[in-house]
Amino acid sequence: MATICQHHVIACLHGIRQRNLPQRPILERAGINPTRLNKPDQREHTDQVARLFKGVQETLDDEFMGFTENPCKVGLFATMSELVSRCSTLGELLEKAIDFYNLVSSDIPMALNVENGKAIFEFTMANPSHDPEHFMAEFWLVIWHRFPSWYIGEPIRLEETHFTFPVPDHKSELQIMFPSILRFNSPANRLIFDAHYLDKVLLRSDQELNQYLENAPADVMTIPGSETILEAQIERIISQRDPDRLVFSTIQELAEELGMSAQTLHRRLKESATSYQKIKDNLRRNLAITKLVHERLPVEQVSEAVGFSESRSFTRAFKHWTGLSPREYCKQNS
Numbered sequence: 001m002a003t004i005c006q007h008h009v010i011a012c013l014h015g016i017r018q019r020n021l022p023q024r025p026i027l028e029r030a031g032i033n034p035t036r037l038n039k040p041d042q043r044e045h046t047d048q049v050a051r052l053f054k055g056v057q058e059t060l061d062d063e064f065m066g067f068t069e070n071p072c073k074v075g076l077f078a079t080m081s082e083l084v085s086r087c088s089t090l091g092e093l094l095e096k097a098i099d100f101y102n103l104v105s106s107d108i109p110m111a112l113n114v115e116n117g118k119a120i121f122e123f124t125m126a127n128p129s130h131d132p133e134h135f136m137a138e139f140w141l142v143i144w145h146r147f148p149s150w151y152i153g154e155p156i157r158l159e160e161t162h163f164t165f166p167v168p169d170h171k172s173e174l175q176i177m178f179p180s181i182l183r184f185n186s187p188a189n190r191l192i193f194d195a196h197y198l199d200k201v202l203l204r205s206d207q208e209l210n211q212y213l214e215n216a217p218a219d220v221m222t223i224p225g226s227e228t229i230l231e232a233q234i235e236r237i238i239s240q241r242d243p244d245r246l247v248f249s250t251i252q253e254l255a256e257e258l259g260m261s262a263q264t265l266h267r268r269l270k271e272s273a274t275s276y277q278k279i280k281d282n283l284r285r286n287l288a289i290t291k292l293v294h295e296r297l298p299v300e301q302v303s304e305a306v307g308f309s310e311s312r313s314f315t316r317a318f319k320h321w322t323g324l325s326p327r328e329y330c331k332q333n334s
Contacts, residue, residue, distance in 0.1 A: 003043035003274065004221075007170045010037055011135040012049075012056055015066015024323075026055040028332060031289060033323035045282050050218035053139075067136035068107035069127050076104065078213045081147075085209055090152050091198030094121065094144075108140060119195045122188040124164065134165045137189050142177060145191055146220050150212065152200040156193050162186035230268055233258065234279050245305040246283055251276050280307075285321045288314075292330050299326050 009032065013023050027034045030052035036042045044052075057063050062071035080100045087093040091112075098110045110123040121144055125131050141161065149156045158180035167184045168174070174182055180192075204212070212219050237257060241247045249257070254276070255265040269275050284306040291302045303314035318326050 003045050004049045005170060005173050006037065006040050006042050006044070007133075007173065008135065008138075009044055009049060009052065011133040012053055012065060012139075014131075014133065014135065015060055015062070016056060018066060019060070021059065025332070026052065026059060028323050028329075029055055031285065031322045033319075033321065035323065046221045047218055047286065050221055053217050064107065064136060065139075067131040068105070068125070069130060070105065070107055072105055072107070077216065081209060081213060085202075085204075085206060087202060089198065090148055090200045090202065091119075093151060093202060094148065094198070108136075114195050114198070117195050118159065118192055119198055120190055120192050122162075122190040124188050128164070134163070134168065137164065138174070138177070141189055141191060143217075143220050145178070148197075150219065151202050151204055152197070153203040154200075156191075156197050158191060158193050160190070160192040162188065162190035162192070164189055230258075231274055231279060234276070235283060238280075238283060246280075246287060246307045248280055248307060281317070281321065284317070288318060288326070289322075289329070292326055296330075302326065 013026070016023055016026065024034050027037075031048045032044055032052060036044070053065070056065050057074055060066050060071065061074055063074055063076055064072040080097055083100055084093045084096050087096055094112050098112055101108065101110055107126045108123050109126065110121070113120045113122070123140065125137055131137060145156060145158065158178055160181045160183060161174070161178035162183045163174075164186055165184065171182070178191075234254065237254070238246060238248065251265060252262045255262040258265060260268075265276075269279075288302050288306050291297045291305055292299075297305075299315065300311050303311040306314065308314035308317070315325055318324075318329070322329055324332065
């Protein structure tokens with residue numbers, strides 16, 4: 001599972017801070033230990049950050065998360081999605097979605113143009129002072145790359161991505177988020193891709209859309225086809241061994257399953273800013289939360305299911321992951 005840098009975790013809370021609302025409960029409900037915000041080199045997994053984004057939106061009742069002059073009520077993205085579900089092609093979807101948002105809000109004016117065989121999806125922030133760290137500009141670009149990619153069942157290959165702001169300190173993150181030529185200080189934020197994608201047929205059913213919206217914004221933050229990424233492959237191998245408990249092999253055994261040496265696996269994980277231990281901890285945390293909150297199993301059973309020999313060690317680890325003990329976490333999420 002992909003990870004997200006601490007910059008975006010901190011930046012997304014701007015609207016909460018501006019309204020002098022407490023950050024800690026939102027972070028803890030997302031499974032993020034608030035003390036980790038003081039460690040800029042730390043990274044959070046997309047499922048945690050998706051819960052955080054959703055928590056901010058629900059707390060503010062604003063899908064724009066406090067980054068615009070006027071709030072965008074929660075539920076508007078779902079309404080737009082249902083509207084475009086009757087479209088036939090990606091081009092039709094984008095045009096209808098743009099018309100919808102331009103009608104209901106003047107805070108993020110959007111447009112779609114085609115020039116020299118290139119599709120150009122673009123927008124500006126009407127009042128950039130509300131988005132000082134450019135979080136919303138980046139997040140809006142993410143949404144309008146990932147959502148259309150999901151609808152046609154394949155990643156849209158970006159050729160260029162433009163930003164209205166100067167080169168930021170987290171440029172390397174943007175290169176991962178938008179694998180393309182990056183241009184800064186542009187007159188508009190843009191996604192530029194081959195116009196043939198506009199003729200792609202929409203593949204998703206109403207049932208799939210409902211599931212997508214239920215998971216949002218988690219699925220918005222992943223690119224269709226990204227399951228081929230090494231980290232996702234490892235998570236899938238481990239998760240499929242036993243649906244009720246985690247069974248971990250040694251890294252040598254895992255490397256053999258993946259058809260590579262242990263040394264190569266170590267290197268490739270390091271290049272992806274992760275490790276086998278981090279992947280195991282993420283799987284443990286996710287399964288623990290599922291069994292504690294949704295299945296309401298006792299701590300002792302959960303501890304065993306996620307691979308701890310004693311519940312005290314599990315409780316310490318869980319508090320490190322989320323900032324709360326298992327019982328505190330259950331109480332807050334009951």
